[in-house]
Amino acid sequence: MQQLEALLREASDLAEGVVVPSAAEAEVERVMKICNACRYCEGFCAVFPAMTRRLEFAQADVHYLANLCHNCGACLHACQYAPPHEFAVNIPQAMAKVRGQTYSDFAWPSSLGTLYRNNGLTVALALATGLALFLVMALARNGTLFHAPLAGDFYAIFPHNLLVSMFGPVFLFVAVALGLGVAKFWRGISAGDPNAAAIAETAHDVLKLKYLDGGHGQGCPNEDDANTLARRRFHHLTFYGFMLCFAATSVATIYHYVFGWAAPYALTSLPVVLGTLGGIGLLIGPAGLLWLNLQRHAQHGDAAQKPMDRGFIALLLLTGATGLALLAGRDTAAMALLLALHLGAVMALFLTMPYGKFAHGIFRTAALLKWSIEKRTPNPVGVGSE
Amino acid sequence: MKQDTSSTPDVLVIGGGNAALCAALTAREAGASVLLLEAAPREWRGGNSSHTRNLRCMHDAPQDVLTEAYPEEEFWQDLKKVTGGRTNEQLARLAIRESSRCRDWMRRHGVHFQPSLSGTLHLSRTNAFFMGGGKALVNAYYRSAEALGVRIRYEAPVDRLEVVDGEFRAAWIGQERIVARSCVLASGGFESNREWLREAWGQNADGEWPADNFAIRGTRFNRGVLLKAMMESGADTIGDPSQSHCVAVDARAPLYDGGICTRIDCVSLGIVVNRHAQRFYDEGEDFWPKRYAIWGRLVAQQPGQVGFSVIDSKAVGRFMPPVFPGAKADTLEGLARQLGLEEQAFVRTVRDYNAACRVGTFDHTVLDDCHTDGVTPAKTHWALPLDTPPFYGYALKPGITFTYLGLKVDERAAAHFKGKPSRNLFVAGEMMAGNVLGQGYTAGVGMTIGTVFGRIAGASAAVAARNEGVEHAAA
Numbered sequence: 026m027q028q029l030e031a032l033l034r035e036a037s038d039l040a041e042g043v044v045v046p047s048a049a050e051a052e053v054e055r056v057m058k059i060c061n062a063c064r065y066c067e068g069f070c071a072v073f074p075a076m077t078r079r080l081e082f083a084q085a086d087v088h089y090l091a092n093l094c095h096n097c098g099a100c101l102h103a104c105q106y107a108p109p110h111e112f113a114v115n116i117p118q119a120m121a122k123v124r125g126q127t128y129s130d131f132a133w134p135s136s137l138g139t140l141y142r143n144n145g146l147t148v149a150l151a152l153a154t155g156l157a158l159f160l161v162m163a164l165a166r167n168g169t170l171f172h173a174p175l176a177g178d179f180y181a182i183f184p185h186n187l188l189v190s191m192f193g194p195v196f197l198f199v200a201v202a203l204g205l206g207v208a209k210f211w212r213g214i215s216a217g218d219p220n221a222a223a224i225a226e227t228a229h230d231v232l233k234l235k236y237l238d239g240g241h242g243q244g245c246p247n248e249d250d251a252n253t254l255a256r257r258r259f260h261h262l263t264f265y266g267f268m269l270c271f272a273a274t275s276v277a278t279i280y281h282y283v284f285g286w287a288a289p290y291a292l293t294s295l296p297v298v299l300g301t302l303g304g305i306g307l308l309i310g311p312a313g314l315l316w317l318n319l320q321r322h323a324q325h326g327d328a329a330q331k332p333m334d335r336g337f338i339a340l341l342l343l344t345g346a347t348g349l350a351l352l353a354g355r356d357t358a359a360m361a362l363l364l365a366l367h368l369g370a371v372m373a374l375f376l377t378m379p380y381g382k383f384a385h386g387i388f389r390t391a392a393l394l395k396w397s398i399e400k401r402t403p404n405p406v407g408v409g410s411e
Numbered sequence: 412m413k414q415d416t417s418s419t420p421d422v423l424v425i426g427g428g429n430a431a432l433c434a435a436l437t438a439r440e441a442g443a444s445v446l447l448l449e450a451a452p453r454e455w456r457g458g459n460s461s462h463t464r465n466l467r468c469m470h471d472a473p474q475d476v477l478t479e480a481y482p483e484e485e486f487w488q489d490l491k492k493v494t495g496g497r498t499n500e501q502l503a504r505l506a507i508r509e510s511s512r513c514r515d516w517m518r519r520h521g522v523h524f525q526p527s528l529s530g531t532l533h534l535s536r537t538n539a540f541f542m543g544g545g546k547a548l549v550n551a552y553y554r555s556a557e558a559l560g561v562r563i564r565y566e567a568p569v570d571r572l573e574v575v576d577g578e579f580r581a582a583w584i585g586q587e588r589i590v591a592r593s594c595v596l597a598s599g600g601f602e603s604n605r606e607w608l609r610e611a612w613g614q615n616a617d618g619e620w621p622a623d624n625f626a627i628r629g630t631r632f633n634r635g636v637l638l639k640a641m642m643e644s645g646a647d648t649i650g651d652p653s654q655s656h657c658v659a660v661d662a663r664a665p666l667y668d669g670g671i672c673t674r675i676d677c678v679s680l681g682i683v684v685n686r687h688a689q690r691f692y693d694e695g696e697d698f699w700p701k702r703y704a705i706w707g708r709l710v711a712q713q714p715g716q717v718g719f720s721v722i723d724s725k726a727v728g729r730f731m732p733p734v735f736p737g738a739k740a741d742t743l744e745g746l747a748r749q750l751g752l753e754e755q756a757f758v759r760t761v762r763d764y765n766a767a768c769r770v771g772t773f774d775h776t777v778l779d780d781c782h783t784d785g786v787t788p789a790k791t792h793w794a795l796p797l798d799t800p801p802f803y804g805y806a807l808k809p810g811i812t813f814t815y816l817g818l819k820v821d822e823r824a825a826a827h828f829k830g831k832p833s834r835n836l837f838v839a840g841e842m843m844a845g846n847v848l849g850q851g852y853t854a855g856v857g858m859t860i861g862t863v864f865g866r867i868a869g870a871s872a873a874v875a876a877r878n879e880g881v882e883h884a885a886a
Contacts, residue, residue, distance in 0.1 A: 062672035062734040065464050065544030068525030077529045080732050102550060103543030105461050105670050109454055112665075240542055241523040250550045404529075406728050 044084050049122040053091060054082040056114045059106055066100040069240040071396045072116070073100075078404050089214040091123035092392035095236045097245035098325045099252075108324070121327035128384045131213070133205035140380035145332035148340060151376045156369035159183075163365045170362040177289035177355035182364055185281065185288075195375050202379035207387045216395035223397035230397070231390050234260055248320040259313030263341060264386075266306020270348065273300035289355065301352060307345025311338045337382035343370045420446035420562065421876035422869070423591035425569050425582060425637060427451060428458030429545070429858060430840025431597035432552035433865025434872065435561045436520055438595070441873035445561045446591065448582070450568035450598065451632045457549035458599050459629035459813065459841065459857075462670040464528070464545060465538040466862060467855035469511040476524045478536045483507050486537075489853055497849025505822055506847055509863040514539060517862070521551030530731050533700055538855040545858075569598070570636055574644040577828035579836040592876035593835035595868045596826070597861075600814035600841045601635020602655060603627045603667065608811070611653045617714060624716035626660050626810040631667040638816065638842060647819035647827040650845025656852050657707030660810035662717060663735050675805050676730040678706060679793055680775070681722035682764055683807070685713040688747070688757035690764065695782070695792035699730075704852055707809040718807040719750050721761070723797040729775060737803040746802045765796035813857065817845035824868035835875040837868035 046054065057076055060066065067073045072094050079086055096117045106112035125141065132138035140147045163170055163182055175181045219227075230236065237257040239245045244254035277296040280286040290296050315338045318331070347367035354363045377383070422438040424431050427449025435447045449456050469486050470477050486507045490498055514524070523542035527535035534540075541548045556563060569589075573580040579594040601607045608622040615621055642648060664673035679699045683706075684690055692709050696702055710718040738749035747757035763786055771780035773795055781794045818826050820843045825832035840861040847860050 058732065058736075059672055059734050061732045062674075063544075063670070064528045064530065065541075065547075065671075067528050068523075068540075068542040074529070080728060099543060099547075103547035105544065105546050105668070106672070110668060239523075240525065243523075251554060 046084055046087070047123075047126060049119070049126055050084055050087045052119045053087045053123050056112075056116055056119050057082045057087075057090065059112055059114050060116065063106070065105070066103060066116075069099045069103075070095060070097065070236040071393070071400075072120070075396055075399065078399065078406055080406055085214045087123055088127050088210070089216075089392055089395055091120040092127060092210075092388045093396055094120035094124070095234075095389070096121055096326045097237055097239065097256075098247070098322060099239050099245050101322075101324060102246050102250035115324055117325050118327060121330060124385070124388070125327055125330050125333075127210065127388060131206045131210045131388075132380060132384075133202045133209070137202075137380055140377075141333065144330075144377075144381055145336050147380060148333075148336035148373065148377050151373040152340065152343075152370065155372035155376065156366065158372065159365035159368045160362075163361045167361060170365070171358045172361055174356050174358055175360060177360065179288060179355075179360075179364055182361045183368070188368075192372070192375070195372065199375055199378045203384065203387050206379065206384070207391050210388055211391050211395075214392070214395055216391070217398045217402075219394055219398050220401075223394065223401060226397040227390065227394040230393050231386075246322065246325075247317050248322055255313065256317050259310050259317065261310070262306045263310030263314060266303045266308075266310050266345065267341065269299050269303030269306060270344075271303075273297070273303060297352070300348065304345045304349040304352070307341055308349065311342035311345065314338050315342065333382050337377075340370065340374045340377070344374050418444070420444045420591045421593065421880075422446075422872040423579075423582060423589060423594045424448070424597065424869075424872075425594065426458065426597035426599065426840065426842075427456045427565075428597065428599065428840060428861070429460035429463070429548065429552070430842075430861035430865035430868070431458075431595065432460075432549065432556060433862050434595040434597055434837075434839050434869035435556050436552065436559065437866045437869030438873040438876075439556070439559045439561050439869075441870055443873040443876050445556075446589070447556065447561055447563045448567040448569055448584070448589070449563065449565050451565065451630065453565045455630065455632065456553065456565060457546060457630075458633060460549050460861065461546040462544075462629050462668070463541070463548075463855075463858050464671065465534065465540040465855040466514075466858040467510065467537055467853065468514065468539045468859065469507050471511075474514075474539075476526045476539050481537050483511075486510075489537075490847070490856065493851035493853045494847075494849050495851060497851075499846050502820070502822060503847045505867075506860050506863045509866070510859045513862050513866065516866070517548075520555040522548050523551075533698075534854055568632075568636070570640075572637065572640050572644065574641075574646075574833075574836065577645075577826075577831060577833045577836070579833065592879045593837070593872040595824075595837045595839055595865075595872050596637055596641070596818070596842055597839040597865060597868070598637050598842065599630070599633035599635075600655075600816065601638055602629065602633050602811045602814045603631045604634040607635055607639075608655075611655070611814075612711070613653075615712075619714075619716070621711045621716050621809070624808055625657075625711070626664045626669055626673070626808060627667045628658070628660065628664075628669050628671075628673070628810045628812050629667070633813075633841070635814070638818070641818055641826065645828050647830065648816060649819045649843075650815040650817045650849055652816040654815040654850060656704060656812040656815070657711060657809050658704050658812060659706035659710050659718065659720075659807040661733060661735050662806035662808040664808070664810060669810060672734040673810065674703065674731070675720050675733055675807055676703070677722045677726055677733070677803075677805070678703070678720050680726035680729055680795075681720060681797060682761070682790070683718050683720050684752070684757065684760055685719075686715050686717055686752070688752045688760050690760060690786070690788060691718075693788050693791050695790045695794055697778070697792075700854070706807070707811070710807050711809040716808055719752065720805045720807055721746070721797065722803050723799045724801055724803075725795060725799050727803070733805060735805075737805045739801050739803050741800045741802075743797075743802060746804050750804045750806065761797050764790070764794075765798060768794045768796045770795060812852075813841055813844075815845045815848070815850060817841070817843045819843075820846055820864070822867070823871045824864050825871065835872070835879065837871050837875075839865040839868040 106114040129138040129141040243252040273296045351363040351367045421443035424435045424447040525542040569582045571583045581590045612622040660673040740746040747754040767783035767786040783790045818838045824837045826836045
């Protein structure tokens with residue numbers, strides 16, 4: 026009888042346009058209600074203080090909280106209700122499942138959201154495409170992958186304008202797709218208007234990875250309940266390595282267009298120094314993250330998303346490794362081959378950016394910004410203030 | 412017979428919660444070799460400590476997470492008040508003073524503190540909260556103990572002790588005999604021993620055994636085995652064997668380990684009725700943090716050991732959100748049906764109460780002037796009529812936190828036999844809390860006693876083991 030009532034209710038909800046939560050969303054709602062009656066984890070991160078501002082966890086709240094969670098794992102090990110307790114509270118896992126769903130649901134164009142679900146395949150195909158494209162182009166243009174040393178002149182292999190015409194549109198597409206996706210997410214969680222203080226705080230929290238410090242500065246768990254700062258540090262190497270590589274390309278672009286200085290640049294030039302440092306970051310950072318990912322406690326996060334995590338890490342690692350190899354071999358006969366490999370990896374990285382793990386940074390930044398806005402307003406629940 | 416073949420430890424610690432870990436760490440720091448026996452499997456280790464959240468802590472000036480000051484005398488007066496004088500002033504003051512000194516030591520072993528949680532502002536001055544709660548503390552202590560070389564065995568329930576003339580010789584796990592030079596007992600009370608609870612609470616006039624309907628808020632492993640073993644060995648006891656700390660929890664709470672989140676905190680905002688839809692106690696007698704611990708016993712005294720906390724929508728958001736959704740209805744009749752109460756009787760009770768409400772200026776932060784006039788029992792504060800649907804109802808049952816019966820100790824935490832302290836057998840935590848806390852409770856004091864006497868017991872046990880070694884060498 027109760028089942029029938031539930032079915033009837035569900036049917037009428039559907040008819041009235043009431044949002045029926047997914048299983049992953051319903052699980053977050055369930056565990057958040059348990060946490061809200063306990064609150065022991067308030068000091069770990071922003072998720073729990075944000076939770077205490079709510080009594081109900083509607084879909085938008087669940088999307089917001091799921092992306093606010095950094096999957097650090099501290100609350101799982103501290104939880105008196107974690108499995109094998111019958112309440113089976115596992116916040117990192119419940120949040121990760123919804124997070125994966127939001128990446129897919131808010132993807133632009135929405136039809137490409139499905140790429141998240143088979144992300145390992147997506148990344149593999151993108152990489153194969155990227156590599157094949159540049160190898161074939163190098164062969165077609167030059168007749169061979171090996172050539173007399175060209176003193177690092179990439180443009181003898183692929184002219185500058187050709188590369189711009191290929192990467193420019195891809196880069197623009199990535200920016201538009203991620204921008205539209207996160208804009209839809211932002212509207213969905215009705216985040217409010219940011220002020221300067223909120224923006225500054227968000228920038229600080231993102232750039233420092235504040236919420237991987239465990240709330241006490243000693244880091245967060247990885248393979249067991251011991252705290253470690255390793256994940257934060259390897260992520261920093263990865264992120265800042267990536268940014269340095271991006272800066273290297275940007276500086277080179279300015280050199281090219283503004284000053285008319287053509288590549289190749291000297292080893293001591295700014296683009297090469299930035300790129301080298303960035304490449305080293307992209308080598309050590311992702312290698313460390315991959316190692317940590319392989320050691321990670323089985324109950325942290327969503328096992329189904331591990332291929333996506335590792336695919337992205339591998340692409341970053343490959344980008345860094347091929348970039349450094351190219352630098353090392355740019356004066357040799359293998360430059361064309363190395364260049365094709367590097368450009369192929371970079372192309373795959375960019376192509377999959379709006380439909381892979383890269384999105385976590387964008388969505389989490391949005392969630393952190395909402396938190397920075399929200400925490401500056403009075404708590405609408407106010408339990409305990411009276 | 413199987414003998415523990417590895418080297419005989421100096422100090423054997425029996426138990427695996429906060430007090431046991433504090434004892435093991437302190438004994439190890441004093442240079443003793445330590446073996447800790449935890450009855451539970453690893454995933455359930457830590458006993459009731461896993462459900463705790465803070466430590467009541469003396470301090471003379473603001474500290475990291477503690478506001479203002481909480482001097483010794485005020486702490487002592489608070490303790491005297493809640494225990495109704497059933498406390499040992501010497502031991503209580505020892506616990507209070509040491510509470511001001513133990514947090515650096517706790518930090519060294521990996522415990523982190525956080526500001527008082529939202530909804531617990533009233534504790535920000537007196538109680539230091541553990542970041543992540545008691546389980547995080549327990550995890551940190553186990554990790555530190557392992558790093559220091561304390562040997563730890565899980566699923567090692569000691570079932571008897573060999574005590575000769577007040578002196579510890581060995582502990583037994585089934586057929587296995589474990590010897591040590593000294594021993595710390597820190598294995599909790601008997602609250603999860605159903606038979607013992609049944610015996611302690613007895614049968615009521617209706618022929619019910621009230622304890623059969625109790626939830627145990629903490630671990631299922633506190634079966635009082637060693638408490639009983641010590642009593643049989645002639646150890647001196649303290650505290651009322653029939654008393655326990657008992658709060659009203661959601662009737663849907665699990666049988667064990669429901670912890671803090673099953674508490675129902677809306678009692679003072681509405682009314683509470685029994686199975687016959689009758690009110691039975693002043694819901695607004697005093698501030699909820701001061702009164703929540705009487706409601707377990709009140710509900711236990713009702714037929715079927717069940718009560719129903721009823722509020723209307725005015726109360727929503729004014730109390731800690733309950734873990735399970737309440738029954739919810741737009742009419743009192745509908746709520747009665749959902750709660751399984753006789754409709755007419757319930758509606759009459761609410762109407763009588765509503766009619767008796769003398770509403771002044773509602774203020775939940777003070778003992779306000781909203782009270783009833785002409786109903787029995789009266790509601791003396793925060794009495795607002797239940798008139799704004801939807802109405803909510805939560806079924807309540809008694810939840811046992813801990814039992815008060817313990818073993819008598821002195822300032823060295825030594826167990827006593829006929830008034831004489833044992834040379835090498837020490838007690839810490841819930842097993843001796845009754846020395847300080849003969850009755851009543853105040854937030855965080857259990858962890859204060861566990862931490863202070865755990866450390867004292869560990870230090871005493873290390874000294875006792877060393878002295879025995881010296882005696883042996885001299886002999």
